[in-house]
Amino acid sequence: MSNRLNVKPNDLRAFWMPFTANRQFKQAPRMLVSAKDMHYTSDDGRKILDGTAGLWCVNAGHCRPKITEAIQTQAAELDYAPAFQMGHPIVFELANRLVDVAPEGLEHVFFTNSGSESVETALKIALAYHRARGDGSRFRLVGRERGYHGVNFGGISVGGIVANRKMFGTLLTGVDHLPHTHLPQKNAFTRGEPEHGADLADELERIVALHDASTVAAVIVEPVAGSTGVLIPPKGYLKRLREICDKHGILLIFDEVITGFGRLGTPFGSDYFGIVPDIMITAKGVTNGVIPMGAVFVKKEIHDAFMQGPEHLIEFFHGYTYSGNPIASAAALATLDTYKEEGLLTRGAELAPYWEDALHALKDAPHVIDVRNIGLVGAIELEPLAGQPTKRAFSAFVKAFEKGCLIRTTGDIIALSPPLIVEKGQIDELVDCVRTVLGEVE
Numbered sequence: 001m002s003n004r005l006n007v008k009p010n011d012l013r014a015f016w017m018p019f020t021a022n023r024q025f026k027q028a029p030r031m032l033v034s035a036k037d038m039h040y041t042s043d044d045g046r047k048i049l050d051g052t053a054g055l056w057c058v059n060a061g062h063c064r065p066k067i068t069e070a071i072q073t074q075a076a077e078l079d080y081a082p083a084f085q086m087g088h089p090i091v092f093e094l095a096n097r098l099v100d101v102a103p104e105g106l107e108h109v110f111f112t113n114s115g116s117e118s119v120e121t122a123l124k125i126a127l128a129y130h131r132a133r134g135d136g137s138r139f140r141l142v143g144r145e146r147g148y149h150g151v152n153f154g155g156i157s158v159g160g161i162v163a164n165r166k167m168f169g170t171l172l173t174g175v176d177h178l179p180h181t182h183l184p185q186k187n188a189f190t191r192g193e194p195e196h197g198a199d200l201a202d203e204l205e206r207i208v209a210l211h212d213a214s215t216v217a218a219v220i221v222e223p224v225a226g227s228t229g230v231l232i233p234p235k236g237y238l239k240r241l242r243e244i245c246d247k248h249g250i251l252l253i254f255d256e257v258i259t260g261f262g263r264l265g266t267p268f269g270s271d272y273f274g275i276v277p278d279i280m281i282t283a284k285g286v287t288n289g290v291i292p293m294g295a296v297f298v299k300k301e302i303h304d305a306f307m308q309g310p311e312h313l314i315e316f317f318h319g320y321t322y323s324g325n326p327i328a329s330a331a332a333l334a335t336l337d338t339y340k341e342e343g344l345l346t347r348g349a350e351l352a353p354y355w356e357d358a359l360h361a362l363k364d365a366p367h368v369i370d371v372r373n374i375g376l377v378g379a380i381e382l383e384p385l386a387g388q389p390t391k392r393a394f395s396a397f398v399k400a401f402e403k404g405c406l407i408r409t410t411g412d413i414i415a416l417s418p419p420l421i422v423e424k425g426q427i428d429e430l431v432d433c434v435r436t437v438l439g440e441v442e
């Protein structure tokens, strides 16, 4: 038990909290002081069931012994080593182990420290790849409405969440967007992949026709859009995107920061949908969220296109001080061991039917206008409170926390994504909690 229990910080002003209603929080703080497996403990000693795997990242549950021990041992043995023009064995071992679990064909890994950095890295690789092949007129990037690709400038440019973009000027130029695939009139209360909307992928043909294929470098999408409220791709949609990209020589980038490492019941979203992208972005689950790390996977042809010119020259002018940091690498290796020993990269598939039934039982709960699910992800969309969008869901979040459940809300959508070690009884507890709070919110 943490010795910080019941010790409340007496001044919350200095910390400008990310993606937080700072003033609301500081009036009524929600403080977590320790965690174990499926639960957090709050500063008033309450157990909080983690319905969101932290921020979609603690896939193996909290404070797992192997990961903790690996970090402790590595910190005492080799704390830091540069990865520029130097190496340390553990990061090479990690890259190989990651390639082993990755979809076929993704054979090289570039390390970063977050999902946002992985996104920037992937976009830069895509642009530089075309240029390295003498096809430098391909400078355009295509994202999607409601896409979330982190918060850096490349990511918000290809991303499609208005609030994340509108304050920040002109962003990257040469970016276009596919329409989002959320069609509640046709697909509400779908279990798994929706029937309607595959044709929305054909919008890529329109964008290509507008700009000419020779100017388009890459298309980036989340296989399942998470942060915008769990938008599951319509049946056949991703396959169609893959076909159109292939037809026009455009790279397809999957942002698997959420769908990676077992969330859909397969190791990656790519495995779930049977579509291999040219570049795959990951972070979060790579270290079980414990230490910042991201990993960008690329196909051999992409990597090899850079490996030319004099051998003493740097092939790709990109990297971070902490790319492949030894402690993060050790945490990631121990995470992969834990996933393997406990079958967590596929456990979601066993639980998915139970999860689906439990979530869809909320169909008749107050304010619910849609329920959707895939793997161990679910969303419950609420009718917004008249004139006060997001308020109803936010109240549900606050009330759920008071009742001992951590849920996540985005807009008027409740998104659920528990650690992959969740038990059926805990799924029931989570869903009961949501039902209770929906009965209490305005």
Ligand SMILES: Cc1ncc(COP(=O)(O)O)c(C=O)c1O
Residues within 6 Å of the ligand: 113, 114, 115, 116, 117, 119, 148, 149, 150, 151, 222, 226, 227, 255, 256, 257, 258, 283, 284
């Ligand atoms: C699909 C996707 N891409 C990128 C990111 C950004 O990751 P980070 O917050 O680690 O920068 C997220 C975070 O939720 C994400 O869901």
